[in-house]
Amino acid sequence: MSEHLLTTDEIAAVLRVHPKHVYRLLKKGLPARRVGSEWRFSRDEVLAWSGGKATPAMTEPAPEAASDADAPPSLLAANGDIAVQVLLRMATALGPPLLGLVQADKGQAAELLRRRAVLAAGAHAGGFPSHIGDDRVARLHLVEREIGFVRPRTAAPFSAKELAKKRLATRPTTAGVRAYLDEALRRAGLDPERMQQRALVLDSHLEVVLAVAAGRAEVGLASRAWGERAGLAFSPLATEAYGLILRARDLGDPRIVRLCEVAQGKAFRAEAGAVPGYDTAGAGDIRYDA
Structure with missing residues (x-):
């Protein structure tokens, strides 16, 4: 199965920014998908867009992400x-x-x-x-x-x-x-x-x-x-x-x-x-x- 997508708060931790800054980045082209009124993010796509900057804490899957099993x-x-x-x-x-x-x-x-x-x-x-x-x-x-x-x-x-x-x-x-x-x-x-x-x-x-x-x-x-x-x-x-x-x-x-x-x-x-x-x-x- 494809990767589990991350929430705004989770992707903010990946990018080491405040969650409010994520919305500013969206206007600059941050890759995202709409789920109703919410945004979801592919970690790999965001890292590719940002040049690979991520916190060590987010190298594991998001805590709510379901495993394949x-x-x-x-x-x-x-x-x-x-x-x-x-x-x-x-x-x-x-x-x-x-x-x-x-x-x-x-x-x-x-x-x-x-x-x-x-x-x-x-x-x-x-x-x-x-x-x-x-x-x-x-x-x-x-x-x-x-x-x-x-x-x-x-x-x-x-x-x-x-x-x-x-x-x-x-x-x-x-x-x-x-x-x-x-x-x-x-x-x-x-x-x-x-x-x-x-x-x-x-x-x-x-x-x-x-x-x-x-x-x-x-x-x-x-x-x-x-x-x-x-x-x-x-x-x-x-x-x-x-x-x-x-x-x-x-x-x-x-x-x-x-x-x-x-x-x-x-x-x-x-x-x-x-x-x-x-x-x-x-x-x-x-x-x-x-």
């Missing part, structure tokens, strides 16, 4: 959201470090992150933890997305109460979007558990929209982004923030830095922002949840 694999766990697909494709086009995708809903992804089986996990409103174990969690914001019901364009709109008469394609209980469906069912006087027992339960938004498009279900719970891509009509239930959660101590990992750089870029914001049901304002921001 401790580093999680180059994988993201997410439900196949279109924003994640765009992010990974653009990151791959830049070359190594490369990352792969593990199909998982919100609950499964968070568990994989806890076990350090993945580097980052897809998460959305209601699923942004502040910590995983003793580790502080940071969030890479990608989009605000619309969640609701998809149906064939030839089908008439319906009320939540009419769902009792529909063949419904939905998601497992571990999927965070189920909370919106369950709330709508309760407001309509329907039992979410009973509806779930008779519904077609599928693992991703994509599988839901394909089931509706193929006629295996009359209505499905999915994002507008996937519904529009499958040519389906959409009725909104909620708008929510969607992004990737990761351990804050991994923010210096070059693979995370790559994802941040792509998400902050104009190309990602333009392509993902053109997808119906997405708002990319703030894409690439690093956020910390209470």
Whole structure:
């Protein structure tokens, strides 16, 4: 794996300067990478730029840098959201470090992150933890997305109460979007558990929209982004923030830095922002949840 990137304070120690002076050096060309609103630095690049001046104390890796043995694999766990697909494709086009995708809903992804089986996990409103174990969690914001019901364009709109008469394609209980469906069912006087027992339960938004498009279900719970891509009509239930959660101590990992750089870029914001049901304002921001 590539070297772990250093924080502003750590690179200030390398250069034997006050941390505030690092920001002055940035204006003079000090090589750095943006991670949300923070800067991260390659020790080798900075030393090459500065002529090799370093303190003996910084000849060892930074104390928070993960060893290769401790580093999680180059994988993201997410439900196949279109924003994640765009992010990974653009990151791959830049070359190594490369990352792969593990199909998982919100609950499964968070568990994989806890076990350090993945580097980052897809998460959305209601699923942004502040910590995983003793580790502080940071969030890479990608989009605000619309969640609701998809149906064939030839089908008439319906009320939540009419769902009792529909063949419904939905998601497992571990999927965070189920909370919106369950709330709508309760407001309509329907039992979410009973509806779930008779519904077609599928693992991703994509599988839901394909089931509706193929006629295996009359209505499905999915994002507008996937519904529009499958040519389906959409009725909104909620708008929510969607992004990737990761351990804050991994923010210096070059693979995370790559994802941040792509998400902050104009190309990602333009392509993902053109997808119906997405708002990319703030894409690439690093956020910390209470």
